[in-house]
Amino acid sequence: MTEGTSYPQPELLKRLRELQENTAEKDKLIDADCLRIQELQSRVRLLQQEKAALLCDINDICAQLGFPDLEALENER
Secondary structure (H helix, E strand, O other), rough: OOOOOOOHHHHHHHHHHHHHHHHHHHHHHHHHHHHHHHHHHHHHHHHHHHHHHHHHHHHHHHHEEEEEEEHHHHHHH
């Protein structure tokens, strides 16, 4: 529709309904994407926690072997 052009009321009402439907559909897509983003953020946090635990285990083993870190252990080999 072009600005300044006059359209019959039924056509305007039809277009208004179409725009409202399109807006509602975009809202659904936005909501779904936001939920997916939240799920991914939770997964990233969990993976970061798991990685931190693994790094602690690595450091503990290195310390038990008498090395300050994994790099020092690998350099010893």
